[in-house]
Amino acid sequence: MGARKSTRRAGLGQAWASDTQPEGDVIDALDRYFMLRYSGGLLYLPQDPRIAAAAAGSERDGTWFVLRADAPDAAFNHQRQALAGGYGCREDRECPACPVETIGSGTWHEAMSLRRARGIVPQQLDVPDVRVPAPIRPPRYNRILDGCWDIPKEAR
Numbered sequence: 001m002g003a004r005k006s007t008r009r010a011g012l013g014q015a016w017a018s019d020t021q022p023e024g025d026v027i028d029a030l031d032r033y034f035m036l037r038y039s040g041g042l043l044y045l046p047q048d049p050r051i052a053a054a055a056a057g058s059e060r061d062g063t064w065f066v067l068r069a070d071a072p073d074a075a076f077n078h079q080r081q082a083l084a085g086g087y088g089c090r091e092d093r094e095c096p097a098c099p100v101e102t103i104g105s106g107t108w109h110e111a112m113s114l115r116r117a118r119g120i121v122p123q124q125l126d127v128p129d130v131r132v133p134a135p136i137r138p139p140r141y142n143r144i145l146d147g148c149w150d151i152p153k154e155a156r
């Protein structure tokens with residue numbers, strides 16, 4: 001029964017792909033820029049600069065970090081450890097403990113200026129706050145504590 005259901009879903013996906021003809025998508029796989037927001041003791045997941053540019057109102061609150069890394073999880077782990085302390089990651093330009101570069105930090109406006117100064121002028125991309133089902137679902141943020149961090153229940 002489960003295999004039949006799975007086959008049916010795969011068939012629907014193939015039908016959608018052949019009807020829709022989606023365009024290919026290309027991203028830079030190395031040295032990507034990410035923006036991370038730290039507000040109220042919470043470190044939010046890394047954002048593509050285009051999505052961060054669309055932040056409005058209280059979504060702009062806190063300190064923003066502009067990082068360059070190969071992957072969003074590397075950027076998040078680095079910033080979480082730099083904020084919590086005791087893990088070797090620091091907000092130096094080039095981290096001594098991992099391959100993440102800190103471009104700078106400040107308010108949302110200052111972070112946007114940092115991007116522009118580096119020639120990063122992404123088009124604002126306003127996307128809905130959705131997540132796809134996945135076996136491992138990352139929390140929306142971590143709470144930074146003195147020397148460690150945790151995942152509040154409401155972040156899941």
Ligand SMILES: [Zn+2]
Nearest residue numbers: 078089095098
């Ligand atoms: Zn680091």
